[in-house]
Amino acid sequence: MIPAQWTAVHRDDDNELLGYLAPTVGGDHVIPTTVFGHELAEPCHVDDAVEVLESTGLSYLADRWELLSDAHSEPMTVQIVEASPASVTVQSIDYGHEGGYGTRFTLAAPTGSRLQRR
Structure with a gap:
């Protein structure tokens, strides 16, 4: 679950x-993250993060x-099926990976380093 001290950012129009x-830690900067807590950029000022x-x-x-x-020793290529502040569900799209194409995995948010953008 996303920590309560994180600030949600909503799109203005909808x-x-x-x-x-x-x-x-220092409090001068923030880190912009996805809905499920994956970091999108380095720490920056609030306006830049928004x-x-x-x-x-x-x-x-x-x-x-x-x-x-x-x-598994090698990372598996996946796509996101469902994402929320509580968890993210991904599905394997990696034909060459042991475990099978289409296998789903649900990770608690924030995902940390287990899920990396390609």
């Missing part, structure tokens, strides 16, 4: 949740991602 601003979220929108949901698993 109030759709774009992502979150995660505070940094701009990252507004310019990215929800396009990251259509991207290919790599899932890192303790059970």
